[in-house]
Amino acid sequence: MSGGDNVTDPLAKTPAPESGGLMVKAERVHKSFGRLEVLKGIDLEVRQGEVMCVVGPSGSGKSTFLRCINHLEKINAGRLWVNGHLVGYRQQGGKLYELRDREVSAQRREIGMVFQRFNLFPHMTALENVMGAPVWVKRQPKDQVRSRALTLLERVGLADKAQVYPSQLSGGQQQRVAIARALAMEPALMLFDEPTSALDPELVGEVLDVMKQLALSGMTMVVVTHEMGFAREVGDSLVFMDDGVVVEEGTPREVLANPQHQRTQDFLSKVL
């Protein structure tokens, strides 16, 4: 299955993909942590406006793949494009150049990310959490950012919690602030890394509602999740990953109702 043979030479020349309508394009993406190969050749495409749900057992590499998309993890082989830009590298004359920190940061600005553990900044109020990045990173005027941040907090149903610190919010409220914080950078793509896995069951719904609203507004989303109901209702496509490869891909209805592979059937029979 693994083995170095099928690993792409990172310096090999690959034709740039047509970016028309494509938000994410992954070509034979490999990722190892030391000797452990976590991604063994991922090929995926996410169209603009598409909501892709990624499911699979823990350790299947789905979170790692998500983190590769905004270069929180460096891929070892293959190619990954977001919005037509090669992630983390610049290709020039058949050679790859690592991007400087500043350039990587610039790429990340168009990608929002929501974490399983929220990762709100605890020393800042909800409003300050949302305002921080646009003010410091994009250097937008504070007044303008403040009114936009308040609108975003209202959109996630937390207008009354603007002046409150994260420790005073429930998990569901914290995650909604985290979504507003990511949206404040006006990203073209949103990544969700198991956004409801750390929540008490009765708080899952409020976060999924916000995500559904976001999907309806046309945002391109890649969602790693265990919420099959959400995948069926909101997802445009469903990807099943296991052991570092994409086992099955299709519309949620197809994959959930009629899985083609034994591994998919086994997994779904356990979670559905």
Place this chain on the structure above:
Amino acid sequence: MTVDDDVEKGRPEAIRAVPVRHPGRWVAAAVVVVLVAMFINFLLTSDALEWPEQRKYITSDAVLRGVRNTILLTVAAMIGGMVLGTVLALMRLSANPLLSGAAWFYLWFFRGTPLYTQLLIWGAIGSLFPTVGIGIPFGPEFQTWQTQALVTPMLAAGLGLILNEAAYMAEIVRAGILSVDEGQQEAASALGMSRMQTMRRIVLPQAMRVIVPPTGNEVLSMMKNTSLVAAVPFSELTFTAQTIYASTYKIIPMLVMACLWYLLLSSVLMIAQYYIERHFSRGVGKNGSARTQRIRFRGGGGGQ
């Protein structure tokens, strides 16, 4: 039993029991009372303390100059130590083995030798490096100065304290940075913040909560350690007291007077530390403010 039952049948009688007696505590308390009375009696009646002599000098120009120098040295050494210590902490956390190795060596030297000995060396720095100059390493020098003329006692004392303090502050800052959850840096990176921005806006403010309490300790010990710069020599508070009793022979009164000044300064520092800690505990605890901490502070003060 539900609340309704309670209302129907009325509240049961409140418990009135004879409390447990603690004879051991009474004996201990009595011993303490006697000791305190003896101490107060000593303060009031001892001839050795010579309160009038102390009153004569405690606000004299020489002593006030010594106090000013102690404060100056403490402030300069702590600010310099924090800045250099933060640089050293970042070096130790660097992925570059040369940088982290150099920082490790620095800590090894300055934490491994006594401050008093270091200060003695600073006092004799002219014999270690007769001249200092600007030039090309191992090459010609463009400008050269006599060290003895350049390094005043104040500068020698300050540098000695700063370099020593930086070694300790480096470890405190490093522990503070490591105490911040990794997810915080990831979230900041994912928002497109640079490393510097992440450090300044996200990591260090949170690390401060861990950094401030031990730093408060450092300021207190620094304030007292300034008395060691008598080794340079430089006339701060203790050295001034020594100078005075060298001519008046009133040793104990002058030393007690110095202690009173140190106690006053450290009391001010402790109050300042309380407010600084309160500032950096923003967002911690369910109330999100320092209210819980204030209650704990009071509770601690009136402890039983």
